[in-house]
Amino acid sequence: MIAIGCDHGGYALKQEIIEHLKDRGLDYKDYGCYSTEAVDYPVYAKAVANAIVSGECEKGILICGTGLGISLAANKVKGIRAAVCSEPFTAKMARAHNNCNILAFGARVVGADLAKMIVDTWLDTEFEG
Numbered sequence: 001m002i003a004i005g006c007d008h009g010g011y012a013l014k015q016e017i018i019e020h021l022k023d024r025g026l027d028y029k030d031y032g033c034y035s036t037e038a039v040d041y042p043v044y045a046k047a048v049a050n051a052i053v054s055g056e057c058e059k060g061i062l063i064c065g066t067g068l069g070i071s072l073a074a075n076k077v078k079g080i081r082a083a084v085c086s087e088p089f090t091a092k093m094a095r096a097h098n099n100c101n102i103l104a105f106g107a108r109v110v111g112a113d114l115a116k117m118i119v120d121t122w123l124d125t126e127f128e129g
């Protein structure tokens, strides 16, 4: 199960990523937010982070304007390794070398097609140990 969350800056891209996960037949749980109305990103960062540390979900995806605020907030939760990735090479290394359990990116930084490529690379790469 993949946990996904965003703030208002990431809402539209989150919806596109959810469609992409559905197209791939992957199970996900949407922790919000659910509109472009302004919200506080730590709320959604913590919801996704807690879903992972509780074992409810294995991995998470977080989206805000830059990916920075929401990843910094998630990294305050013990057991979370969130990485901001704006291209596939970093996404691959974040899994292979850093075993990161949350992928973050910015909707004001990457377009939808690049974001989907980053998501696919991250999901399809195993930690090398």
Ligand code: RB5
Pocket: 007, 008, 009, 010, 041, 064, 065, 066, 067, 068, 069, 070
């Ligand atoms: C919201 O305007 C924006 O600050 C937020 O999405 C994010 O980019 C913060 O790091």
